[in-house]
Amino acid sequence: MLLDKSALLDFLAVLDEEVSKEITLVAVGGTAMTLLDLKTSTIDVDFTIPSKDKLAFDKALAKIPHGFKTDVWQDGTVFSQSLPDDYLEKSIEITTFKHIRLRALHPIDIVVTKIGRLDDRDVQDIKACIKKFKISKSQIATRAATVQYAGNEENYKHNLKYVLEKFFP
Numbered sequence: 001m002l003l004d005k006s007a008l009l010d011f012l013a014v015l016d017e018e019v020s021k022e023i024t025l026v027a028v029g030g031t032a033m034t035l036l037d038l039k040t041s042t043i044d045v046d047f048t049i050p051s052k053d054k055l056a057f058d059k060a061l062a063k064i065p066h067g068f069k070t071d072v073w074q075d076g077t078v079f080s081q082s083l084p085d086d087y088l089e090k091s092i093e094i095t096t097f098k099h100i101r102l103r104a105l106h107p108i109d110i111v112v113t114k115i116g117r118l119d120d121r122d123v124q125d126i127k128a129c130i131k132k133f134k135i136s137k138s139q140i141a142t143r144a145a146t147v148q149y150a151g152n153e154e155n156y157k158h159n160l161k162y163v164l165e166k167f168f169p
Contacts, residue, residue: 024049029046030042080151091109
């Protein structure tokens, strides 16, 4: 099921009714790109959230039949990368519901988290972020140096080098 921006916001409005306290959700990956109008839709819903908000989010999510894949990481972890502590303040505010404060990763953080996997879709997503937000080679290299990668660190470095050479020849 593809989710466009409107469907994502509608889903979160319903979820908001089930949340028991104020929480912050930071959209990542294709979810963030859809909310930032970089993509028309996403195939799943991905967030990183402060650990103090995870239980309330999980309880609310369990109450709502939604029919799509939802991945949730904590405290700036995204897939196999951990962003620096400033990821939350760098993130972009999308909207605020009654209980949910919705944000999206900053495009530079979208880029550095997509570098870890770097499949064909990730390459296209990185290209879109660089183009729309005029991200520079030095911005990517500097931010990537602050990311902790769980897994083969050499693979991340190889992917980073590939991205920098591909988009900044």
